Amino acid sequence: GENVEQHPSTLSVQEGDSAVIKCTYSDSASNYFPWYKQELGKGPQLIIDIRSNVGEKKDQRIAVTLNKTAKHFSLHITETQPEDSAVYFCAASPTSGTYKYIFGTGTRLKVLA
Amino acid sequence: GAVVSQHPSRVICKSGTSVKIECRSLDFQATTMFWYRQFPKQSLMLMATSNEGSKATYEQGVEKDKFLINHASLTLSTLTVTSAHPEDSSFYICSPTGDTQYFGPGTRLTVL
Helix, strand or coil: CEEEEEEECCCEEEECCEEEEEEEEECCCEEEEEEEEEEECCCCCEEEEEECCCCCEEECCCEEEECCCCEEEEEEEEECCHHCEEEEEEEEHHHHHHHHEECCCCCCEEECC | CCEEECCCCCCCCCCCEEEEEEEEECCCCEEEEEEEEECCCCCCEEEEEEEECCCCCCCCCCCCEEEEEEECCEEEEHHHHHHHHHHHCCEEEEEEEECEEEECCEEEECCC
């Protein structure tokens, strides 16, 4: 079955710097890759997603890139702010048309003011 | 995004009691409901999938008689943890899904 690895597990950056979180997946049939932000004591919130027919997607300070050949995708946050501090999860959808996501292990991002 | 509520947000119970968690999708119809469990500093683990009006499908290792799921309508699903034990203490998150998957705010269960 699908396996998603996520690195790093923790990441500290200075406010204003960029943060990059990387994920790899194993199932070449996966075609949808969402990223979630989870604040303490809350459920995950979708922040950006990408489909397998696209290589990059941007939304203001957040971008996601996908390399299908290498089976990895990355989250890029630019001009980080303290409110970006949270746990970020990547996920992969292993079967077309379903929402049965496989989640990465999470990255705890801390933005230092 | 859609509005999803979970109730209660926190619950503390004694070992051996049953706890019911409600998940409501307030402004859309969820044809599918996923229930996840998340232990501290860990990722989300899918427990079960249910379609409205059908029996839930449980992931391997999840006891269906212990975690009772009801998805009676397109806007309400419940998860009942029966005869709860301390090892069931966790953060339970529902995920109502229609055209898009959403997540509830979670319920923190602590079993003493």
